[in-house]
Structures are given as C-alpha cells and as structure tokens.
Amino acid sequence: MADTAEPLQRVMVVVAHPDDPEFGCAGTVTKWAQAGKEITYVLLTSGDKGTRDPALRPGQLAAMREREQRAAAADLGVKDLIFLHHPDGILENTLELRRQIAALLRQHRPHILITIDPWRHYQLHPDHRAAGQAALDALYSAREWNIFPEQLVEGVTPWQVKEAYLFWTENADYWEDITCCIDARITALARHATQVGADTAKLDQRIRERAQEVGKKPGYEAAEEFKRIQF
Ligand SMILES: [Zn+2]
Numbered sequence: 538m539a540d541t542a543e544p545l546q547r548v549m550v551v552v553a554h555p556d557d558p559e560f561g562c563a564g565t566v567t568k569w570a571q572a573g574k575e576i577t578y579v580l581l582t583s584g585d586k587g588t589r590d591p592a593l594r595p596g597q598l599a600a601m602r603e604r605e606q607r608a609a610a611a612d613l614g615v616k617d618l619i620f621l622h623h624p625d626g627i628l629e630n631t632l633e634l635r636r637q638i639a640a641l642l643r644q645h646r647p648h649i650l651i652t653i654d655p656w657r658h659y660q661l662h663p664d665h666r667a668a669g670q671a672a673l674d675a676l677y678s679a680r681e682w683n684i685f686p687e688q689l690v691e692g693v694t695p696w697q698v699k700e701a702y703l704f705w706t707e708n709a710d711y712w713e714d715i716t717c718c719i720d721a722r723i724t725a726l727a728r729h730a731t732q733v734g735a736d737t738a739k740l741d742q743r744i745r746e747r748a749q750e751v752g753k754k755p756g757y758e759a760a761e762e763f764k765r766i767q768f
Pocket of ligand 1: 553
C-alpha cells in the first residue's frame, strides 16, 4: 500500500553566506541530521567580501570561507554542500538565481526548505533579503509545470516542498528544542574563523544566552525559532 504520510526526510538550507546556517539554524540542522534527515546546504555566495583586511583578495577569502563552511557542515552531519558562487554583498533576486534554485529543488526534491525570512523589518543586509526571497520564489516556481519547463527533462519533474522554515524572523510560530545540540552549533560556528576570530569565548556566551532566551517561550532550555509555512 502506498504510504500517504511520506516522512519529511530531505531538507535543503538556502542561505546567502557561509556562517548563515550556523548563526541561524544549525542546532536544528544537527538535531535533524542525527534523527536521520538528509541535509543539503546551498550557499548562494561564498562570502568573498567579508573582510576588512585589504591584503586579502576576494578569491582567496572565498576559498577560505568555503573550507570553513565545509568543516562546519561536516561537524553537523550535513550530507551535501553546494556553492553557487554569486558575488557577496550584491546578491539580487534575479530570474536567473530563481531558475538555479528551482533546478536544485527539482533535482534534490527536499521535503523541507530552510531559509532566511526576507520580510523581517529592518533586515538591512541586501544579501539576506535576496536569499530568502529567491529561495521562496524558487519554491513556488519548482512546483509549476510551465515555469522553467526546460528543466523538466531526463526524469526531472515539478517538485512541491511540503514545509518552509524561515529563520531570523519576527513572526516565529515554531520552536525547535536544541538543548541536545547547542554545543555542536557553537563548535561549528567556531569553524568560521575568518568571521568570528580566534577568541570564541564571548561568542559561546552570546549564542547560549540567545538560545536560552528563545527557549523561554516554548519552555526549552535552548531553542531556535522559525516562521513555519506548510503547503
Ligand atoms: Zn549572512
């Protein structure tokens, strides 16, 4: 008999920069990976402008940040990592970007999409707005037969994501208990040495305090919060 309640097994995380997943949702990613979900990270840029060191060229920084992201993802049990290499700092929600993400959704067929909430008031980082918007626009495109139909070859069919989780939101309605995984999240975050520096004690404290604060509402020791949209 066909199982109508298909488990939400595959997860795609679409973000702007290396370190966005670790700052936004890595406790949840770790917990879900441990529970057997298959996680794919899609990095739209490689964070190649994220330095104040004028001696460091964008190409060098991109390579360093991709290495850091690979190490962090390996710590968390992420299965797959995809870099699209758009330029950092000037990311736009173009049709081309939407097309690329839609193709990935159709090929990888994730049940769950995690991305940045593009509608948070005063979300000033243009890349964060563009990444969330592009991911959600692609989610819509991916399920339609007549949008980007050139992708529907060699067994590729439209794909309907079942749930979207938006982090860095001001409209949270879903809390994940990450008490199990807060240490793993902090260890993974420390992998991003070009961004967080060598002295991670303060970062450790800041992340723990924030996770405790978020956990107060649902009554968890530590939590991450999301706006959840179900389709
Ligand atoms: Zn970012």
